[in-house]
Amino acid sequence: MEAFRWFVAALCAAALAGLVSIIFVLVWVLHYREGLAWDGGSAEFNWHPVLMVIGFIFLQGIAIIIYRLPWTWQCSKLTMKFIHAGLNLLAFILAVVSLVAVFDYHNAASIPNMYSLHSWLGLVAVILYCLQLVLGVGMYLIPITPVSWRAAFMPLHVYGGLLLFASVIAVALMGITEKLIFAQKYSSSPPEAIFVNVLGLLLVVFGALILWIATRTSWKRPSDQILHTLHTNGDCEDNSKVGPAMSQLSDGTDAGTFGDVRKRNNKLDDQDN
């Protein structure tokens, strides 16, 4: 029960930091900047920070920890893989649209592209994220991929995912820095600069919480073998059967279950989580 409460607290804090970040980036572009439009001007550029924060940071963060939500353990592993891949695909699409916005704006205003460290690292991150998506689908969603390959690739998949997530936040912080300097909003410390600095801090807090949740082994989704001992059908739609099992796992009536089930699970689950 203690472990479950800590998990929920960390999850709520992460969700709060993420949602407040989205509100902050929207207030930034709608109140302090030129709003949102698709006209080749500054309002088109503004889609860049908005879509990056919503897609490439918030959705990617949620995708990373989706397996850890106890409420999803009644769903089959395959269903969860599709949700994980789907959220990452959506994050990737939003990142690409966000890049189109910034290239469009640059080209319309004859501003050169790809000269800053922000642009270099950002493009590397988008390319590697695409590679991670393709390899992830190839390894874990194509049924014929050998289990031994899945197991061998898993450490790299997990490490790559966490590194890309952290890198994207770092690139966002560099983007915020650039934008405030280019808009000459820095040296005099106006309300806009302070407001956007707080957005930067919120993104770091969101990232730190997601990384904390994602790296606690005691909060892992139990292996299918363990879950099968608690219920007979692991499919998401079969709530009537898995309800009681889930309540045992997550509502804490058995004080030790949340942690204990996961501890038993660590060795079994190596090849496919």
Added chain:
Amino acid sequence: MEAFRWFVAALCAAALAGLVSIIFVLVWVLHYREGLAWDGGSAEFNWHPVLMVIGFIFLQGIAIIIYRLPWTWQCSKLTMKFIHAGLNLLAFILAVVSLVAVFDYHNAASIPNMYSLHSWLGLVAVILYCLQLVLGVGMYLIPITPVSWRAAFMPLHVYGGLLLFASVIAVALMGITEKLIFAQKYSSSPPEAIFVNVLGLLLVVFGALILWIATRTSWKRPSDQILHTLHTNGDCEDNSKVGPAMSQLSDGTDAGTFGDVRKRNNKLDDQDN
């Protein structure tokens, strides 16, 4: 043997990326900028990037992976803790000197302090790093601290260390971005901007490699219990006794030893590594 070779390859790549980063930051300030001095001018500011890269990034990175070097397993755990703490203390001192340089420069030139996101996040990182040092010494170097406290605090110590390390690299990338824009070296993409962008990429590569090495459980230092089965005295100075044991651990004459010893060790070592 295979695991040992991969470890050495990762270590050499990290050392190379780190050392080339140091050369790059020195070339940047000595060749492209005003050199190094302690005169309140730009040459004093230049100590800021130099000391941050050498101390707060390179030395901190080495301190993080110091326990993983097989050549140090003949040293007692206490000796290694002192080296780990000493390197982190040195990194902290260099970071503080580096902050003094930038405040001195700002004050002499009447440039405001602490208005940018770089400065906010950088100061938070230095303060939390100091807290991590104090708590680390209190928990793991003061003999009377209960073993149960050490075990309970270890996940936070490891996570905090890795998060701070990643954050410091992100803050450095923001600093590079700021400096190039303020020096008006960006929009025309001169050789200096490209050179310094490469420095930024190198710092990310160094960070990624250190985080990879630090998070591979199969590369962990074996627990003292395991090491004691291979030699009778774990003290650093007693090479005559531990030499043969170390060769068994690290030279690969027993092909499985490097990985196997560490696997046996995982459960034993939870409370104090």
